[in-house]
Amino acid sequence: MANILPFSSPMPSLAFSILVPLLFSFSSAASIGDLLQAHGLPGGLLPKTVESFSHDPSSGLLEVLIDHPCYARYEGGLAFFDREVRGNLSYGALQGVVGWSQEELFLWLPVKEIFVADSDSGVILFDIGVARKRLPVSSFEDPPDCLPGTEDAAAAALGPLGRKGFWQQR
Incomplete structure (x- = not known):
């Protein structure tokens, strides 16, 4: 009777070389940008100050904690x-968004949904x-800096033409 050693045949190493890359492809993303890109969205949608995130692939729920408002x-x-x-993150879309507002015509409006209109057009909605705001996907390649949620920071983010007191409008 011949002695059979556990890894003497090429089959286990072949199986190992196939399974290990598959396991890593199903593991969680290294960064929020990687996760967004894997779902067809630009990696710079969320600011650099993301502290942590979790994503449930079965429900699509994405929860992101940012260092500070x-x-x-x-x-x-x-x-x-x-x-x-x-x-709720799905391919090419983030729906039912909570915790994100966009300034439009001196008003702060909650972002409800973000989606890529057409991957060929390079437009994100x-x-x-x-209303729906159309922006170039290229605007979201890199995560933006995020200034703390104070009136002074908001004025700085608005730049030299920023208005005083818009913080109270929010």
């Missing part, structure tokens, strides 16, 4: 992020309830 400037305007941002 803050303002971020994008090419298309100014956004405010609460400490916690939630939504923000549903802010009363």
Whole structure:
């Protein structure tokens, strides 16, 4: 009778070389940007100050904790992020968004949904309830800086033409 050693045949090493990459492809994303990109969204949608995040692939629920409530400037305007941002992540969309507001015409409107209009067009749409804002996907390649949620930080985020007192409008 021949002695058979556990890894003497090429089959276990072949199985190992196939299974290990599969296991890593199903593991959680290394960063929120990686997770967003894996779902067809630009990696820079959320600010640099993301502290942690969790994603339940079965329900799509995405929960993101940001270091502190803050303002971020994008090419298309100014956004405010609460400490916690939630939504249902699916391919090309983040729906039922909570904790994210966008400034439009001196008003702060909650972002309800974000989705890529058409991957060929390079346009991302923000549903802010009363309208849909079309922005270039390229505006969201890199995560923006996020200034703490104070009136001074908001004025700084607005730049030299910023208005005094808009903090109270929020």
